[in-house]
Amino acid sequence: MRELGAPQIAEYEPEVRGLAAIHVGTTGICDFVGVARQLAGSSGADIRYGARLVRVDRRPEFGVAVETARGEVVRARVMVNCAGLHCDEVARLTGDDPGMRIVPFRGEYYELARPGLVRGLVYPVPDPAFPFLGVHLTRGIDGGVHIGPNAVPALAREGYGWGTVRPRELAGTLTWPGSWHMAGRHWRYGAGELRRSVSKSAFTSAVRRLLPAVTSDDLVPAAAGVRAQAVLRDGTLVDDFLIREGARTVHVLNAPSPAATACLPIGREVARRALAALAAAG
């Protein structure tokens, strides 16, 4: 890593402005679908797509049986729950109290119409009070540049637009005490994010702090993503990995931006805990 003063930033990113920067020469981007296919193909695992778990029957002395929405039953000696946006619900299906709730935050993105303005990956200094990165510039493997995300409350766990509302899921968020503690503490930050969601010019101003050459015509709306943010009962936004074990179960309750390069060590850690759960079950 190399520290850069303001004039040196231009050596790497001629259009980006800042008071100072850290250049990380080893960072990179990859085709994550390709990585996932490779891991799946070489693992020897039996992967069932579109199989939604709806019921769990756990007998600590025998094992775990899970039922899918299609009525299939899968039996195992240990279950690993890494259900992302639904991991707290799946934990509760096993009978374990996860002690947290997933509060979904939608991140909205724009595509840069002039991708030549950015050469690599550019991140602002993160606010340590939040697990969100802030609006950043990301060059993808296709050469396009994504700009975003902001972070606005999603009205459903898979609420990729303001129009997707799931009353049961929304009620789950609103009845969780942590949501209100979080809102009371961070409403000012949230208001700024909402403003950037409804006003393209407010979003453009945020981007211009890093990339002054950008105009609102350069920003083409792109698909949004939903972040599965784990929130504790006291309103703490969990910003690190959160993995909890129950009898014959390992619950991965927060897995923030692990990056493709970290998948293997994280997988090993989860496997170690699964083996420990198996040993504990005798």
Ligand SMILES: Cc1cc2nc3c(=O)[nH]c(=O)nc-3n(C[C@H](O)[C@H](O)[C@H](O)COP(=O)(O)OP(=O)(O)OC[C@H]3O[C@@H](n4cnc5c(N)ncnc54)[C@H](O)[C@@H]3O)c2cc1C
């Ligand atoms: C727009 C966006 C961009 C991102 N970019 C990056 C990046 O560049 N680098 C990075 O490191 N991270 C990035 N992240 C973060 C990263 O995607 C997450 O941290 C990571 O995917 C979390 O992994 P997970 O396994 O916990 O959950 P997920 O990847 O969400 O996987 C959960 C899986 O469980 C399945 N599932 C849920 N419920 C059930 C059920 N009842 N039965 C069966 N299956 C179920 C889901 O279908 C899904 O396949 C990004 C996130 C977003 C939203």
